[in-house]
Amino acid sequence: MNLDLGFGADGFGVRDVITALLVLLSALMCFAAGIGLLRFPDVLSRLHAATKPQILGLIAIVADVAVTNPSVGTVTLAVAIVFFQGLTAPASAHMAGRAAYRTGHFLSDTLLVDEFARVEKPADGPDLDTPGAADAPDGAEAAEAADSTAELGDDSDSPADDLERR
Amino acid sequence: MIIVIAIAGLLMAVGAVGAIWRIIKGPSALDRIIASDVLVATVMCALGAEMAVNGHTDTLPVMLGLALFGIVGSVSVARFISSRDDT
Numbered sequence: 227m228n229l230d231l232g233f234g235a236d237g238f239g240v241r242d243v244i245t246a247l248l249v250l251l252s253a254l255m256c257f258a259a260g261i262g263l264l265r266f267p268d269v270l271s272r273l274h275a276a277t278k279p280q281i282l283g284l285i286a287i288v289a290d291v292a293v294t295n296p297s298v299g300t301v302t303l304a305v306a307i308v309f310f311q312g313l314t315a316p317a318s319a320h321m322a323g324r325a326a327y328r329t330g331h332f333l334s335d336t337l338l339v340d341e342f343a344r345v346e347k348p349a350d351g352p353d354l355d356t357p358g359a360a361d362a363p364d365g366a367e368a369a370e371a372a373d374s375t376a377e378l379g380d381d382s383d384s385p386a387d388d389l390e391r392r
Numbered sequence: 393m394i395i396v397i398a399i400a401g402l403l404m405a406v407g408a409v410g411a412i413w414r415i416i417k418g419p420s421a422l423d424r425i426i427a428s429d430v431l432v433a434t435v436m437c438a439l440g441a442e443m444a445v446n447g448h449t450d451t452l453p454v455m456l457g458l459a460l461f462g463i464v465g466s467v468s469v470a471r472f473i474s475s476r477d478d479t
Contacts, residue, residue, distance in 0.1 A: 242393065245444050245445065246393065246396040248444070249396060249397075249400045249441045249444060249445065250396060250399065250400055250403075252400070252437045252440070252441060253399070253400035253401075253402075253403035253404045253407075253437070253441070254403055255437070256403060256404045256407035256408070256430075256433070256434045256437050256438075257403035257404070257406050257407045258407075259407050259410070259411070259430045259433070259434070260406055260407030260408065260409065260410025260411055260430070260434075261406070261407075261410055262410075263410050263411055263413075263414040263423075263426070263427055263430060264410045264413060264414065269420065269422045269423060269426065272414070272423060272426050272427075273426055275430075276426045276427070276429055276430045276433075279407065279430065279433040279434055279437055280429065280430075280433040283433065283437045284433065284436055284437060284440070284459075287436070287437045287440030287441055287444065288440060288455070290440065290441070290444040291440050291443045291444050291449060291452065293444075294443070294444045294447055295443075295447065295448070295449050297449075299449075300449050300452065303449070303452045303453070303456060304452070306456055307452070307455050307456050307459045310456065310459045310460050311459040311462075314459065314460070314462060314463035315429075315462075315463075317463060317467065318429065318462070318463045318466040318467050318470070319429075321466065321467045321470035321471060321474075322422055322425055322426055322466060322470045324470070324474060325422055325470040325471075325473045325474040326420075326422050328474050329420070329422075329473060329474070331419075331420045331422055331423075
């Protein structure tokens, strides 16, 4: 890519290079999320694609704003934006994934490990009659904790951890 | 810089169109919720890119508001779908 096109005579500073790279990274994340939403087969894999611009694209673009305008207020707002997005995006993704599991909107042959099936059976329809759904507090809580760690990606020692937690 | 802006705008537009297409087509309401989250994230990235390119910080509070309250719709809909599935 010829970076000299479209610039003035004052050249192309390091800050402009960083701006261009971070904008392109964020745009690439948005593109990947759109393509992933179109191409992936079920809700859980679309959820995987959806988290790319929510965290990495947003971190890139907010760091870009902070690099372009470095001041105390800008950096504070940037840190606050990343903090609150990192606080709320996993929660909503967890709720959507749990709802997808409970209502059966996922392809069970694409799952490598289904730890949640030991506690709660995935239903084809509304599972209001499932006994472990709403009125089994301890088992449901442990399974929710194990499932959230598995969804967040660090499922290295999940089976042992799950047994230990119960 | 104009080339970078054009490429980034094209990529973000394709991502937004993919999200809107999944909102329209999505077989279940959960697909639509996830796609609307992606659309909100794309809008946030576009606002930030416009700020970074033009060198101002006017819409940072808008991004903060979207980051704070983007959870509300998806969590409420997922909460109600969890107990009642009418796709």
